[in-house]
Every structure is written in C-alpha cells, then in structure tokens.
Amino acid sequence: MKWRETIFRVERRRLLACLAVLGIVLLHSLPSHAYAGPGAGFAVLSSFWTLFVAFFYSVYAFFAWPFRQLFRLLRRRKAYGKAQIKRAIILGFDGMDPELTERFIAEGKLPNLAKLRERGTFRKLQTTFPPISPVAWSTFMTGVNPGKHNIYDFLARDLSNYLPYLSSAEIKGPKRSWKIGKYTIPLGGPRIKGMRRGIPFWHWLGEAGVFCSVIRVPVTFPPEKFSGVLLSGMCVPDLKGSQGTFCLCTTRSRGDKFREGGVRIPIERNGSSCRSYVPGPENPLTGGSGDELRVNFEIHPDKGNQARFTVDSQRFTLKVGDYSEWVPVRFSAGVGFSAHGICRFYLKELSPEVEVYVTPVNIDPGRPDLPISHPVTYSIYLAKLFGPYATLGLAEDTWALNEEVLDDQAFLAQCYANHDDRERMLFDALEKTSQGLCACVFDTTDRVQHMFWRYLEDDHPAARDVPRDQRPSVIQDLYSRMDKLIGRVMGQIDDKTLLMVVSDHGFKSFARCVNLNAWLHQNGYLALKSGKTESGDWFDDVDWSRTRAYTMGLNGLYLNLKGREREGIIEAGSDADALKDELRRKLDGLVDPASGRAGITGVFDCDSVYAGPYVDNAPDLIVGYGDGFRASWDSVMGKVTRQIFEDNLKAWSGDHCIDPRLVPGVLFCNHKISDEKPAIVDVAPTVLKLFGLALPGHLDGKPWTVAPSTTP
Amino acid sequence: MGTLGVNVPALIVVGISLVIGLVMVVVFRYTSDQKEIHIAKDRLKAHLLALRLFQDQIPVVLRSYGRIVVATGGYLRLAFKPLLLVILPLIFLIVQLDRYLGWMPVEAGHPFLITVRMDNLKASNEASLQLPDGLAATAPAVHVPSENEIAWRVVAEKPGQYIVNIQASDETFSKRLVIGAGLQRLSPVRLRGKFWERILVSSEAALPENNPIESIAVQYPARSIAFAGLEWNWIWLFFVLSLAAGFLSKSILGIEI
Numbered sequence: 020m021k022w023r024e025t026i027f028r029v030e031r032r033r034l035l036a037c038l039a040v041l042g043i044v045l046l047h048s049l050p051s052h053a054y055a056g057p058g059a060g061f062a063v064l065s066s067f068w069t070l071f072v073a074f075f076y077s078v079y080a081f082f083a084w085p086f087r088q089l090f091r092l093l094r095r096r097k098a099y100g101k102a103q104i105k106r107a108i109i110l111g112f113d114g115m116d117p118e119l120t121e122r123f124i125a126e127g128k129l130p131n132l133a134k135l136r137e138r139g140t141f142r143k144l145q146t147t148f149p150p151i152s153p154v155a156w157s158t159f160m161t162g163v164n165p166g167k168h169n170i171y172d173f174l175a176r177d178l179s180n181y182l183p184y185l186s187s188a189e190i191k192g193p194k195r196s197w198k199i200g201k202y203t204i205p206l207g208g209p210r211i212k213g214m215r216r217g218i219p220f221w222h223w224l225g226e227a228g229v230f231c232s233v234i235r236v237p238v239t240f241p242p243e244k245f246s247g248v249l250l251s252g253m254c255v256p257d258l259k260g261s262q263g264t265f266c267l268c269t270t271r272s273r274g275d276k277f278r279e280g281g282v283r284i285p286i287e288r289n290g291s292s293c294r295s296y297v298p299g300p301e302n303p304l305t306g307g308s309g310d311e312l313r314v315n316f317e318i319h320p321d322k323g324n325q326a327r328f329t330v331d332s333q334r335f336t337l338k339v340g341d342y343s344e345w346v347p348v349r350f351s352a353g354v355g356f357s358a359h360g361i362c363r364f365y366l367k368e369l370s371p372e373v374e375v376y377v378t379p380v381n382i383d384p385g386r387p388d389l390p391i392s393h394p395v396t397y398s399i400y401l402a403k404l405f406g407p408y409a410t411l412g413l414a415e416d417t418w419a420l421n422e423e424v425l426d427d428q429a430f431l432a433q434c435y436a437n438h439d440d441r442e443r444m445l446f447d448a449l450e451k452t453s454q455g456l457c458a459c460v461f462d463t464t465d466r467v468q469h470m471f472w473r474y475l476e477d478d479h480p481a482a483r484d485v486p487r488d489q490r491p492s493v494i495q496d497l498y499s500r501m502d503k504l505i506g507r508v509m510g511q512i513d514d515k516t517l518l519m520v521v522s523d524h525g526f527k528s529f530a531r532c533v534n535l536n537a538w539l540h541q542n543g544y545l546a547l548k549s550g551k552t553e554s555g556d557w558f559d560d561v562d563w564s565r566t567r568a569y570t571m572g573l574n575g576l577y578l579n580l581k582g583r584e585r586e587g588i589i590e591a592g593s594d595a596d597a598l599k600d601e602l603r604r605k606l607d608g609l610v611d612p613a614s615g616r617a618g619i620t621g622v623f624d625c626d627s628v629y630a631g632p633y634v635d636n637a638p639d640l641i642v643g644y645g646d647g648f649r650a651s652w653d654s655v656m657g658k659v660t661r662q663i664f665e666d667n668l669k670a671w672s673g674d675h676c677i678d679p680r681l682v683p684g685v686l687f688c689n690h691k692i693s694d695e696k697p698a699i700v701d702v703a704p705t706v707l708k709l710f711g712l713a714l715p716g717h718l719d720g721k722p723w724t725v726a727p728s729t730t731p
Numbered sequence: 732m733g734t735l736g737v738n739v740p741a742l743i744v745v746g747i748s749l750v751i752g753l754v755m756v757v758v759f760r761y762t763s764d765q766k767e768i769h770i771a772k773d774r775l776k777a778h779l780l781a782l783r784l785f786q787d788q789i790p791v792v793l794r795s796y797g798r799i800v801v802a803t804g805g806y807l808r809l810a811f812k813p814l815l816l817v818i819l820p821l822i823f824l825i826v827q828l829d830r831y832l833g834w835m836p837v838e839a840g841h842p843f844l845i846t847v848r849m850d851n852l853k854a855s856n857e858a859s860l861q862l863p864d865g866l867a868a869t870a871p872a873v874h875v876p877s878e879n880e881i882a883w884r885v886v887a888e889k890p891g892q893y894i895v896n897i898q899a900s901d902e903t904f905s906k907r908l909v910i911g912a913g914l915q916r917l918s919p920v921r922l923r924g925k926f927w928e929r930i931l932v933s934s935e936a937a938l939p940e941n942n943p944i945e946s947i948a949v950q951y952p953a954r955s956i957a958f959a960g961l962e963w964n965w966i967w968l969f970f971v972l973s974l975a976a977g978f979l980s981k982s983i984l985g986i987e988i
Binding site for chain 1: 770773774776777779780781782783784785786787788789790791792793796985
C-alpha cells in the first residue's frame, strides 16, 4: 500500500503545483492577459449576460407583481375569492377502464387507487356519444355536448366529395404566394384553423386569475390563447401534416404499401455502408407538385450487431433492437425555407438484410414550425428543460405495430419513453402550479390497451397462436405503473388540493369487425356501380345516385341527404326520419352469425342525443357496437367488402368506439362526491364551481356536490 | 502605418485573431464535454424562460433565479475545464505578442524616462546612469526616497538599439532600449527575481540576485492601433475579433460553446 500512498502524494503535489501555476498566472497577469480565447470569452460573457437578464427579470417580476394584482382587481379578476380549493390536479388516463381497475384493485395491484376509492370517491364516469377520445375530451374541457363543440369523430366528411378530413384542425398553405417560373415562394406561414368550438374551462379560470398548466389534453391544437400554459395533445400533426407517418427503410425489395400510417423507403448498399433517407414535408417552393423534402442518412455496419449512423452532421451508434435518442432533422428547400423536426431511429436488422424503422417526424418542440403550445415558448421551455420530446398527437406508433414493422417490445419501449417524458412534464407543472389548475392527459393507457388487449382474453383472434403461459401481463403492468404515478402525485398534495383521476372512456375487446358499409350494400341502402361487388377506399365505385346511407369513421352513419350531400337523394324531413327509424330497427341487435352475439347493441338518433348550433355537422345516427365488436378497418375507410363480420387479426385488439353505455370511464377523487351518475360533461362545471366561479349558461354539465374536506 | 500605407499592426492583430478564434474553438470542441455543455445551456435557457412563463408566481420566479445561479456555475465549470488546457500556451503567446504590439519604440528627439528602483535608500542615492553615444540626459536625476526610486529624463539623437548602464554599489547593470519606429521587440523593464512577472512583462535576463537594483524600466509609449475608425489597445481588438471569429467558426462547425 505504501507505493499507492506515494503515488497519490506525488499526484496530489502535481495537481497542487498545476493549480498554483494557474493561480499565479491569473493573479499576476494584467486583466487583459487573463483572456484565454473565445471559448472562455463566450462562457464568461454569456454567463454574466444570463445572470444579468435573470436578475433584471426577477427584480422586474418582484416589483411588477403588486401592480399586476391591482390590475387584476380592477378587471375584476378575483382569484380564489370564493374558491373551495387552492389547487385542482386532474390526471387524465385516456381509456382507463373501470372494470379492469376494480379487478386489479381487488387483486391488490393498485394500492393508491384503492386508497383514493376508500377515502374519497370512485365512480364510473359516463362518456360521450360516441365514446371516442377527441369527442370525449372536447366535452371534458368545454362542459358541453358535441352539438356545441362540433367534434364527432377523428374524421369528418367533406359534403362536396364524400372524402374525409381531420375534424379537429385544418391546415392550409399560406394565403399568398409568389410564382416565379416553376417555383412558388410562399409569402407567410401556414394557416391553421381549429375546428373545435366551445370554450375550455381553463379560459374561464384564467380570466378569473387562476393560473392553469394544461398538458397534452386532446384536441387542443392549434393552441388557444388564455392565461396559463398549455402543450397541445392529440391531433397535433407530424411534420408531413399527417397524423403520424412512420418510415421503414429496408434493403428488402418488397414494394407493397402499408395500409395505414407508413411508407417503405429503399436502403441502397454502397460497399460496406448503406444509404437511405427520411421523407419529410412537401417542398413549399414547388407549389403542390408533390415533391417531398428529404434528409439523407448513412448506416455503417460494425462488428457486434451494431451500426454507426450519420444523419446530417450527427453521428450515433445503435445495436440491433435499440432506439436512438430524438435526432433533430432539418428539411431544407433552399435558403430561408426549412422545416425542423425530430425523429428516432430503431435498428431492426443488420444481417442478412438491413432494416431501420424511423418514427414519424415530430415537430421539433425546441424550434416549432407550427404552434404546439401556448405561449409558443412553453414547448421550447420544456424542450430546453428535459430535452426533445414527442409532439405528435398520436405519438405512440400503433400503426407500426399493427403492420408488424415494430414488435411488442419495441412498441412498448416507445410508449414508455414518451410516458416518462410526460411524467417529467407533469411534475414540473405541479411544481410551477402551487395554486390553480394542473391538468395532464396520459395517452399510454389508451395505446397500450388498444394494442395488448389480445393477451387479456383466452380466445382473441389476434393472439390465438400465443400460448396462455407466454402472454405478457402488459395491461396489468400498465395499470400498476399508473397507480405508482398517482401515489407520487398524492405525496405532493395538501388538504386544499383536489385530485381527480378521470378517463374519457373504458375499454372492451375488439375481436370481430363489422363492415357496416357491406351491410348497407347487402340490404339495399348503398349501391355500387354496375358490375362491382366491392368498392375501393373512400367509396370508390359507389353509385351515389342510388345510395341512401353510408358510413365512414368509427361510429357515424350518414344519410345521403338531398341538398346536403353533393349527390344526395333522400329528402330531409319525413323521408329522412323514416329512413333513420328503419335503419335503427334493422341494425339494433344485429347478430353476428358466427357467435350468435349482438354485434350492435344500440343505434342512436343524433337529433335526440345532441343539441347545439353544430348539430348539422353531426352524423345522422350513432352506431353502438356490442362488446367484442367494432367498425371494421375497411368500413372506417369507406370501403364496401363482401363480408359483414370478420375476425380482427391485428394487434390493435381492444377498443372503445362502441356502444357508449358499455365503456364508461373512471372517476377517482380525493374528495367525497355524492353524485351517483357523474358524467365527463360535468367535470368543467364542477371545477369552475370549486374555484368559486359563476357557471356560463350554455354548459350542459352539472357541477357535482364535492365535500370540502379531504384526507388523502 | 507601413511603407505602403498598410496598417501592419492592425493586419497582424486581425490575422492572429482569426486564426486563434478558429483554433481555440476547435480545441474547445475536442477538450470539452459537448453534450453536457449543450444540456447545461439548455437548462439555463429553460430557467430563463420560466421567469417569463410563470412571472405571476413569485415563489417560482425566485426559485428559477436560484436555479439560474446554480446552472450558471455548472455551465462555467464545464466551459472552464478546456480553459485549463489552453490557458498557459495562450497566455505565453499573448505575452510574446505583447512585446511587439503593446508598446512603441521611443522616437528619436522625444524625451523619455529611465527609472531604477533599488531595495534601499542609500543605494538609490549612490546610483548613477552611464549613457552610450547618441543618448543624452536632459535633466538632473530625480530621487523619490519614499519609493527608493531614481529617474532620469533622456533623449536620443537617432534611431537604434542602445545599452544603458546603471552604476550601483561598485557594480554595473545594463538595460537594452530601442529608439525608432515600427514593430520591434521591446522589453520595458529588466527585473531582479519575480519569475512570473518577468515572464509576463520582461524579455531580458534577470538582474543578479545579490545586487541592490530591483528593476530598470524604460518608459515606452503604449501602442494604439487604428481599426474601424477607433483607436484600440491591441488586446481589446484581439478580444473582440477573436470572439467574432470564434462565434463564426462555432456556428459553421456546429460547436457548442
């Protein structure tokens, strides 16, 4: 040991000598001599600048605060004057199912939810017609039925051509452009129009001076101005403007297209390395010619089942089965025209073929080309604090798992990486919102249940090949994980805080597909062009002049109404009412001949379930599928097939777009709530009332009676 | 100005600044933890944004300020780690440049001071100056007893390099001085001991240890460089230009500073 001590002493002496030399140099030199290059110069300058700005802003905020309070009072923004609570925390677990929750509580797997149920409230939460996330979350935030917020599905139909468009937001090119030869110079940015109507309850809270942090609540894109911070959720597009287009780069020559959400890109071998590209948005300078921008990347296979990637100037190494971090990519169309995105690379295979999965290119939250937060700096703030994160509305790539581009493990890894980011954002928002509203929606619960329900059932068509003892307990683990999250949140609240855990709907099996367009065709309501027995996507080959009804999207059924649809043939009024009655009678209780079970358990007339200024945009009927059934993949895309009922063999094996009475959501609260049948439409008025605000007259929801004391 | 009307010192400073700006940024790139610096800078920006985003919440503002101070410390720690590697060579380079660019030679016909500092009053009273041909004292020596200093006002007839001798305690000590114009290597002081100060400001051999003279200084005029319509001390011009060059290089090379 002596030699070690000696070496240590020598090293220590050397270190001290070096420090002494440095100190002497710095102390003895003139101040100007202490300047040691631009690196140190930048460091010193930017540090002092940062401190200066921070100090100035802190002082400003400190001294401006009383004046801002006074300004609030003058504008009658009396925060917390009549409030029963100091803070409301709403955790939205998309798709958390009450029956599964009860089952796992009974099995002792959810101790924190059990505690909430025991000391506070647990109820089933009535969902919306139809029980689809954008519809239900729109109702959650506005406190009104869909007839007043105008969201009935992910998709709405264009009456002039029967084609779908995204129901929540419309993105168009710039208003003006300048054409020079074959080039088009856009003058201005893209135009984004939110299609959801109604006013989210955090606007009223903000008006009253209650600060709100709202994270990833669906249908908040484009973000609206209010007094608080908001990060948009479901319905934020990717950089291509789609709801998520993944990319499989492969050396395999198979050229068939993916049905949903993905593109196949060739990888070219070049000696020992490979080259491919990430497709990006359309070139804005070529004016709708369809030219897409690209970011090239190279793969250099190494020993040990790993490869070095070069994407722009960035280099990283991946092993087979590994994801990269978020990689910034810049799609450049020329000087001054570029789009900034982020994506992750997943190395699927290196030998004998090379395959790389690339996530949809998300809008870069640190340099957003479209507004994804309010204020715009909030998404930047989160990106600076935690690093890049998924911004795409449907960030978990369910299509890639459905198309077997990703396997279960890769999909789960992606889900939980996004989930971890969301947790960090939540806890930061909780820290920043010691008073006010903090609402955060987690999508993982929805996506994982959609994709792994097959392992919960003995005989799901999508998992018949998987022996029971080899089925992973993914959903149990998911609920347990969410319970732990709730536990950590409960550890941060006091008795003046209301904690609410809500879900927009529950979940059921999706084992059998119902092609309602096929049923309409076989029963004479939908006609195909002469000689056709099936249609293509989006009603290709449908004879509209003989079609009385059609369906697209998940639950809506439409009459081909004269004066409304381009080629409508049904007269509005008594003819339309009679047709609706006829369809309801025939469809309600429609039996699946293979199982003898009802594929449809309810058909609802929209005139009776909706009320409001946007009812005209609603479907005519809402179809409530039975437990185990859902609209078929083809029917959703406006396709007529020969089969009405068929097995669902996709990984997407659980669903909720069925009869709303079968899939209520959950409501947990740390306060006692006396109402026996709470509904998601009641959340907004309840929170407004708890903060002591008068309820706007147009709300459909009724505030719950919430006990003042809490013992979490 | 040079013979062709070219501002040679300014050209030298610009050239050196550009090269050093580029080299230092590249050295910084390879001696620093780029990823950690990127994260540290992003955190700083996040805390700054928090001040604006949550400005109505005083506790958040104060907490953010505290975090900014801590994050700044962390960032400086990361940024100054590479500095440890470059500071010594760069300081010696700057010192060498300072020999040429910091002062100008004394012009012929212009009086200047030669100042000698002794370690005791008696020695300073006995010291005398011996001038070579071409140099002449223009006034009697001035004694500053409180500083143990003695100063002579001298003038040169023509440009050239001269050696002046100081007689003290029966010994003679020399000092080199330069009369003329343009860029010349100058040593404004000759020192006894004081290793680091000698390294930084003198380019002459040390005075013997066992003699009463601490220093012999020549009062060269400070050089100012005309650049962009302003008169600059060369180190400030170097500071500004090397920062600009570094900033440009880091942006082009994608280096995190």
